[in-house]
Amino acid sequence: MFSNGFMFSTSFTWNDLLFLLQGAWVTLLLTFWSMLLGTVMGVSCGLLRALLPRATIPLGWFLDIFRSVPLLIQFVLFNSLKSIVGLDWSAFTVGCVVLGVYVAAFCTEIVRSGVLSVPQNLRLASRSLGMTYWQDLRYVVMPLATRVAFPGWLNLSLSAMKDTALVMWIGIIELLRASQAIVTRIQEPLLVLCIAGLIYYLISLVVSRLGAQVEKRWQQND
Amino acid sequence: MFDYTFQWRTAFRALPDMLEGAVVTFETAALSMIFGILIALALLAMREAPNPATRAVAGTWVSIARNTPALFQIYIVYFGLGAIGMHVSSWAALLAGITFNNAGYLAENFRGGLKAIPDTQVRAARSLGMSSFQAYRLVVVPQLLRIVFYPITNQMVWAVLMTSLGVIVGLNNDLTGVTQDYNVRTFRTFELFALAAVLYYLIAKLIVVIARLLAWRLFRY
Numbered sequence: 001m002f003s004n005g006f007m008f009s010t011s012f013t014w015n016d017l018l019f020l021l022q023g024a025w026v027t028l029l030l031t032f033w034s035m036l037l038g039t040v041m042g043v044s045c046g047l048l049r050a051l052l053p054r055a056t057i058p059l060g061w062f063l064d065i066f067r068s069v070p071l072l073i074q075f076v077l078f079n080s081l082k083s084i085v086g087l088d089w090s091a092f093t094v095g096c097v098v099l100g101v102y103v104a105a106f107c108t109e110i111v112r113s114g115v116l117s118v119p120q121n122l123r124l125a126s127r128s129l130g131m132t133y134w135q136d137l138r139y140v141v142m143p144l145a146t147r148v149a150f151p152g153w154l155n156l157s158l159s160a161m162k163d164t165a166l167v168m169w170i171g172i173i174e175l176l177r178a179s180q181a182i183v184t185r186i187q188e189p190l191l192v193l194c195i196a197g198l199i200y201y202l203i204s205l206v207v208s209r210l211g212a213q214v215e216k217r218w219q220q221n222d
Numbered sequence: 223m224f225d226y227t228f229q230w231r232t233a234f235r236a237l238p239d240m241l242e243g244a245v246v247t248f249e250t251a252a253l254s255m256i257f258g259i260l261i262a263l264a265l266l267a268m269r270e271a272p273n274p275a276t277r278a279v280a281g282t283w284v285s286i287a288r289n290t291p292a293l294f295q296i297y298i299v300y301f302g303l304g305a306i307g308m309h310v311s312s313w314a315a316l317l318a319g320i321t322f323n324n325a326g327y328l329a330e331n332f333r334g335g336l337k338a339i340p341d342t343q344v345r346a347a348r349s350l351g352m353s354s355f356q357a358y359r360l361v362v363v364p365q366l367l368r369i370v371f372y373p374i375t376n377q378m379v380w381a382v383l384m385t386s387l388g389v390i391v392g393l394n395n396d397l398t399g400v401t402q403d404y405n406v407r408t409f410r411t412f413e414l415f416a417l418a419a420v421l422y423y424l425i426a427k428l429i430v431v432i433a434r435l436l437a438w439r440l441f442r443y
Contacts, residue, residue, distance in 0.1 A: 068379070068426035069419045070386035073398065077419060080411040084226045158289075165291035169390065176294055189301035197290050197298070204289035 011186040017195070023178030024199050030095055030174065031161040037100030038160070039153070042107020049108060050115035066105035072166050074098050079170045095167040103160050110156060114149030115141060147218055154211040158204055175199060233413035236404040243400035244421050250388075250396060251381040254317055258324030258381070259374070265329040266336070280329070287326020293387050295319040300391045313395075316388035320381055328370075328377055335369040336362075368441050375433040379426045386422070397421060 045063065048056050066074065078098045082089055089097075118141050126140045127133075168177035179196035183189045268280035287295070296319030303310055310318070339362055347357035386398040393399045401418040405411050 065423060068383075068423045070383040070398065070422055072386045072389070073415055073419050073422065076415045077412065080415065084412060162289075162291040165293045166387075176291065176297070180297075183301060187305075189305045190298075193294070193298055193302050197286075197294055200290045200294060201286070 010188060010191060012182070012188065012191060012195075016182045016186070016192075019182060020175065020178050020192075020196060020199065023173060023175040023196075024203070026092075026172065026174045027161065027164050028203070030092070030099065030164045030167060030172070031157065033096040034099035034103055034164075035157050035160055037096060038103025038107050038156075041100065041104035043111050045104060045108040046111025047115060049112045063105040063108050066102050071098075071102055071163055072169055074102060075166060075170050091167075091170050091172050094170060095164070095172055099160060099163065099167070102163070103156060106156050107153065110149050110152040111145070114145035114152075117148045118144045150211070150215060150218075154208065158207055161203060161207070162200065228413060229410055230413055232404075232408050232410045233417045236400070236414060237417065239400050239404070240397060240418065240421060243395060243397040244425060246395050247382060247385045247397040248425060250313070250317055250385050251320070251378065254320040254324055254381050254385075255374070255378050257317075257321045258328055258377070261321065261325035262328035262332055265325060266332045269329070269333065283322075284326045284329050287323050288330065292319060292323045292384050293390060295322050296387055296391055312388060312391045312393040315391055316385060316393055316396075319387075320384050323384065324377055324381055327380075328374065331370055331373040331377075332366070335366050335373075338369055339365050371433070371437055371441070375430065378429050378433075382425055382429065383422065 045056075045059060049060060075095070075098050079091075079094055082094055122140060122144075123136055126136045131139070164174055165176040167174055168180075173181070175196055179192045183192050186192070265280040265283060268276040269284075271277060296315055299310060299318045299322075300312065300315035303315075343361055344357050347361045348354065352360065385396055388396050389398040389402050394403050397418055401414050405414050408414070
């Protein structure tokens with residue numbers, strides 16, 4: 001049908017699409033591991049920041065550094081630090097760790113504001129009902145704080161997904177780097193980049209839809 | 223295991239050039255914020271407009287800006303426009319990419335700010351005899367500024383951090399670009415980038431402090 005239509009001829013093959021999807025898989029893996037690492041660290045630091053605000057001020061300053069320095073520079077710095085110290089880590093591990101710490105810095109603030117949003121009176125009430133400190137934390141503060149913090153956390157995971165694009169600088173072939181490799185070969189940047197962008201867009205869409213579902217279900221139980 | 227000697231002197235020798243780079247970084251970020259705010263206001267007006275076509279354009283802009291990586295947006299400008307015959311310099315591509323991104327995020331912030339001001343206030347102002355423009359200028363805008371001031375400050379810091387992406391499309395006169403230039407010549411990666419990190423940190427803090435002072439001066443009752 002378009003045999004003579006120059007507009008529709010392309011060198012983009014199914015194999016290229018497969019290559020892009022493999023890149024997207026790496027992007028997802030990086031997002032998953034860094035979010036896991038970042039959430040575990042962020043929840044513990046956030047709880048500490050909320051429950052012992054005075055004692056953990058230096059921790060706040062420390063985490064602020066990660067939010068005020070470009071992620072690209074953090075990748076480069078940690079990568080060279082790795083060679084200086086002589087750690088034998090793969091680029092993927094370095095990517096996960098740096099991104100994980102970066103996520104943790106933001107997650108701490110989200111968790112902290114979530115915990116602080118639980119009214120003090122409620123906690124006093126649960127204590128006066130005979131709950132211990134930990135029971136209060138576990139059965140009263142955590143469920144309420146989670147509902148407040150969840151939307152922020154979801155946004156954080158989306159931005160972590162987008163920030164994985166920077167790991168190309170330390171030599172990991174993720175979605176954007178994969179698209180660049182194909183562009184170098186077939187010289188059709190607009191088409192290939194649009195496909196890569198579409199994949200990013202779809203991932204974001206699916207994640208935010210899933211998040212909206214979760215929020216809805218929680219609201220039903222309240 | 224640890225047989226590396228730090229040579230900070232190399233890094234400090236690069237400091238004057240890096241400071242010049244920091245100025246470029248700051249200027250780029252500031253420009254992208256100015257354009258970003260203007261475009262965000264236009265997007266805001268477009269989203270409120272009755273015409274579905276303009277609403278769709280603005281909605282698409284905002285959702286693409288928010289759901290794809292900033293680096294991708296810079297790539298589209300740099301490589302994508304190059305493919306259809308519009309060759310742009312790395313700096314222009316960086317500026318356009320960040321502006322696109324800023325506009326999308328700010329438009330969403332502004333919308334949230336506008337929602338926070340009740341409609342009834344405009345009606346009250348109008349019934350006091352103000353014209354529509356006066357009501358906006360004297361009642362809505364001062365409150366809107368208060369609400370969106372903090373997000374704008376935040377976005378400015380983000381813009382500074384995002385300018386570091388310019389080095390990936392070959393920019394060599396901003397802070398990261400200059401650092402990378404020295405890096406490929408001296409291979410003192412850690413020292414140079416640590417210094418760059420300190421400079422970025424200082425720029426970010428400077429912005430926050432200036433914004434606080436401004437807010438304190440501007441938003442007193």
